[in-house]
Amino acid sequence: xxxxxxxxxxxxxxxxxxxxxxxxRQPQPSTPKRPRLVLLIVVDQFRxxxxxxxxxxxxxxxLRRLLRDGAxxxxxxxxxxxxxxxxxxxxxxxxxxxxETGIIGNEWLDxxxxxxxxxxxxxxxxxxxxGPNEIASSPWRLMASTIGDELRLATNDRSRVIGxxxxxxxxxxxxxxxxxxxxxxxxxxxxxxxxxxxxxxxxAWVTAFNDAKPADKYFGAKWERLLPEDEYVKRxxxxxxxxxxxxxxxxxxxxxxxTITGNAKAPSQPFYWALDSSPFxxxxxxxxxxxxxxNERLGQDDDTDVLTVSFSANDYVGHRFGPYSQEVMDVTLRxxxxxxxxxxxxxxxxxxxxxxxxxxxxxxxxxIPEHAAALGLGGARVKFTDVMGKIQAAISxxxxxxxxxxxxxxxYLLRFSEAGMSREWYVNNNIYxxxxxxxxxxxxxxxxSQVVCMTALTVSGIARCFTxxxxxxxxxxxxxxxxxxxxxxxxxxxxxxVVLVADPYKYIAETITATHxxxxxxxxxxxxxxxxxxxxxxxYYEPASPADIAPTLAALLRITPPSNVTGRVLLxxxxx
Ligand SMILES: [Zn+2]
Numbered sequence: 353x354x355x356x357x358x359x360x361x362x363x364x365x366x367x368x369x370x371x372x373x374x375x376x377r378q379p380q381p382s383t384p385k386r387p388r389l390v391l392l393i394v395v396d397q398f399r400x401x402x403x404x405x406x407x408x409x410x411x412x413x414x415l416r417r418l419l420r421d422g423a424x425x426x427x428x429x430x431x432x433x434x435x436x437x438x439x440x441x442x443x444x445x446x447x448x449x450x451x452e453t454g455i456i457g458n459e460w461l462d463x464x465x466x467x468x469x470x471x472x473x474x475x476x477x478x479x480x481x482x483g484p485n486e487i488a489s490s491p492w493r494l495m496a497s498t499i500g501d502e503l504r505l506a507t508n509d510r511s512r513v514i515g516x517x518x519x520x521x522x523x524x525x526x527x528x529x530x531x532x533x534x535x536x537x538x539x540x541x542x543x544x545x546x547x548x549x550x551x552x553x554x555x556a557w558v559t560a561f562n563d564a565k566p567a568d569k570y571f572g573a574k575w576e577r578l579l580p581e582d583e584y585v586k587r588x589x590x591x592x593x594x595x596x597x598x599x600x601x602x603x604x605x606x607x608x609x610x611t612i613t614g615n616a617k618a619p620s621q622p623f624y625w626a627l628d629s630s631p632f633x634x635x636x637x638x639x640x641x642x643x644x645x646x647n648e649r650l651g652q653d654d655d656t657d658v659l660t661v662s663f664s665a666n667d668y669v670g671h672r673f674g675p676y677s678q679e680v681m682d683v684t685l686r687x688x689x690x691x692x693x694x695x696x697x698x699x700x701x702x703x704x705x706x707x708x709x710x711x712x713x714x715x716x717x718x719x720i721p722e723h724a725a726a727l728g729l730g731g732a733r734v735k736f737t738d739v740m741g742k743i744q745a746a747i748s749x750x751x752x753x754x755x756x757x758x759x760x761x762x763x764y765l766l767r768f769s770e771a772g773m774s775r776e777w778y779v780n781n782n783i784y785x786x787x788x789x790x791x792x793x794x795x796x797x798x799x800x801s802q803v804v805c806m807t808a809l810t811v812s813g814i815a816r817c818f819t820x821x822x823x824x825x826x827x828x829x830x831x832x833x834x835x836x837x838x839x840x841x842x843x844x845x846x847x848x849x850v851v852l853v854a855d856p857y858k859y860i861a862e863t864i865t866a867t868h869x870x871x872x873x874x875x876x877x878x879x880x881x882x883x884x885x886x887x888x889x890x891x892y893y894e895p896a897s898p899a900d901i902a903p904t905l906a907a908l909l910r911i912t913p914p915s916n917v918t919g920r921v922l923l924x925x926x927x928x
Pocket of ligand 1: 437438
C-alpha cells in the first residue's frame, strides 16, 4: 500500500513535472509559409550593362524596385556557349548547363531523322490556336526537371505552373515538362497559342483573349521614342548610323519613328513578323500574363504557383539595331515600365510580400561587327563559304590523294539540301560528320577532326576549335573559360563533331545585323536579381550565374532541387 502510494506519487509528480516543463517550453516556430507565387521575369537579350547605362531613367516601381528591394549580382555570367535563347531559357529554371538539359541551341541537327529541328518542335502534337499546318511545340527535348516540375511533385500537383512568352521556346522551357501550360504568340495566326502536349483545347479565357484580336490593334502603329531625343543621343549616339540597315521590304526604316505594317495591307504574317520587332508584343504579353494570373487563380493559396514571363521584343529589336542603338535603349525603358505594370498587378492580386521574384536574361549581345570594326575592336563577319571551302579542300587533299572523280570525300561532312542547294551541316558553330561514309572509307572521327580543326584555325577570325573526342574525354581545362563554356554547351547525342569559336566581335556565317552565341562577356554577362521573403536586399559582388537561380529558389521553397542542378545556392543574400 505504501509502495503503491509512493509509486503513484512519483508518477503524479513526474507527470506534473513533464507537463509543467512542456508548458514552459518555448512554442516551436511554425515552419514559415512558402510564398504563394514564384514569378520569373526574363528579358530576351538583356545585357547587365543596360541596368547601368539606362538605369537612371527607369520608373520607381519597375526594375528600380527589384534593384532596391531585391538582391542583385553584378558579376553574373552564363558559363556555357552557345549563348542562345533556348539554351539560356533551358538553364534558368533547371539550374543546369545545356550539357545536362540537352538544349544545346535554338535548333540543331537531329541525326535520327536527318533534319534540322528546333529545341521544342514536336511532330507528335497538335498546335492549338496556330495556323493550319503549324508545327506544334512542347518541352519533350528538355532533359532536366525545373523548379515548377519539382513544386508540382512536392504538392501532389496542387501547384500551378504556367509559362508565357512571344517565343515558344521561351514559354515552354522555363515552365518545364510537367507544367500545366505554356503559351506563346503565333506569327501565322496572330493568336496566343499552345499545344496538345498540355491539353486538348485552349482554355476558354485564352480563346476569349484571342477573339479580341490583341495583335491586330497594333497594325500601322507608330513606335516613337518614349523620352526626348537628347536623352538617347547622350547614351547611344545618333539614331541612324551606317551599320543599322533595315531592309525596305519590311516596310520600316532604320530610324525613328518605326511604322509597324510589315509592308502588308492588313494584319497577316508579314505584319506579325514586323510586330515581333516592336515593343508592342511586350504590352500584349503583360495583358496576357494578367489574364493568366486572374483566370488560373495563380498565387491564391499556400501551394506555391509558378508564372514565368519572357519578353521577346528586346531580342528582335537588338538583332536589328545592336546594343548601342536608340531603339534598344527605348525598348529597354519601355520594358522597365511594362515590368512595373506587371509587378503592380501582382502586388494587388497576390501581394509582393507573398511572391518570390527572379529577374534575368537568356543571353547578351555583341556590338554590330561593322560598328566594332569602326571602333578598332576587330569586328568582322567570317564567311561561312570561306571556312567550309578551305575545310573541304583540306579533306580532299588528305583522303583523296589519287584524285578520284567523283571525289569520295565530298560527303564526309554531313550535307543536306536547302532551297535546292546541297550544303554542309553547320549549326551553332558545330560541324557534323557523315558516320556511314567515314565507316565505308575506314576514316576515324578523331583523324578527320584533326584535319578539320587544323584547317579551320588557318582561317582569319577563327580563334578556337574543339573536337568531339576531346570534349567527350573531358580533355579540356576548367581554368580556361572558353574551353569550359564549350564543354558546358556540348551534349554528345545532339552536338556536332567539331565546334568552332570565332575571335571576339566576329561572327561566323551570320547575315543578321547583330547577334550573340559566343562565350565572351558581351554575350554572357546578364542580370541576376532575386527578391522576396528570406532575401536580403543589396548589391552582391560574388560571382554568380542565372544557373544559380533554380538552386536558390529550391532552397527558399524547401523543395528538391531540379534533377541536374549545377548552380550554387546564393547564400550570401539569405537572411540569417
Ligand atoms: Zn534570346
